[in-house]
Amino acid sequence: MKIAITGAHRVGKTTLAEKLQESLAGYEFLQEPYYELEELGFAFSEIPDADDFIAQLEHSIKQITIDTDNVIFDRCPIDFLAYIHALDRSGNIQSLYNKVERIMSDVDLLVFVPIEEPDLITCGESDLPELRYQVNEILNDWIGDFGVETLEVKGNLLNRTDQILHKISQCTEK
Numbered sequence: 001m002k003i004a005i006t007g008a009h010r011v012g013k014t015t016l017a018e019k020l021q022e023s024l025a026g027y028e029f030l031q032e033p034y035y036e037l038e039e040l041g042f043a044f045s046e047i048p049d050a051d052d053f054i055a056q057l058e059h060s061i062k063q064i065t066i067d068t069d070n071v072i073f074d075r076c077p078i079d080f081l082a083y084i085h086a087l088d089r090s091g092n093i094q095s096l097y098n099k100v101e102r103i104m105s106d107v108d109l110l111v112f113v114p115i116e117e118p119d120l121i122t123c124g125e126s127d128l129p130e131l132r133y134q135v136n137e138i139l140n141d142w143i144g145d146f147g148v149e150t151l152e153v154k155g156n157l158l159n160r161t162d163q164i165l166h167k168i169s170q171c172t173e174k
Helices: 013-023 033-039 050-064 077-087 094-106 129-146 157-173
Strands: 002-006 028-030 071-074 109-112 150-152
Touching: 002 013, 002 077, 013 028, 013 071, 013 157, 033 050, 050 071, 050 077, 050 094, 077 094, 077 129, 094 129, 109 129, 109 157, 129 150, 150 157
Parallel strands: 002 071, 002 109, 028 071, 109 150
Antiparallel strands: none
């Protein structure tokens, strides 16, 4: 099963993905494209821009299309599309949207980690809170549009993990 964790920054995606991998023997964890690209020498802007997110989108698409099962993706193409849209609402992203829509058919379960009220993770100004909320809103609007089995998780790490494990057991019973 291919499981993609999606959400704005600083909502607990990585921690959740790592905890989920601990609970799912035999699953591979693929870190978010930002870190993989950084390791490959990609120089990101100090303040993220659309080009940074386009590079991450392309890398995420490569990750999703790998020919393997039992993998957990920390982020997916939908995330980067949302960041691109948040940074430039006037830009035409339809071709990127269509590309992401096709790629997401390779994902079996999309786990959306929203910003909760009250917010569970403290964010300073350097964490770009306005961008974070914009992306959260975009993802919340788009999340059901990609034809992928989707689960929105809430609560602490244990609650979120339990929700996903329960959903996986339901999916594998079908």
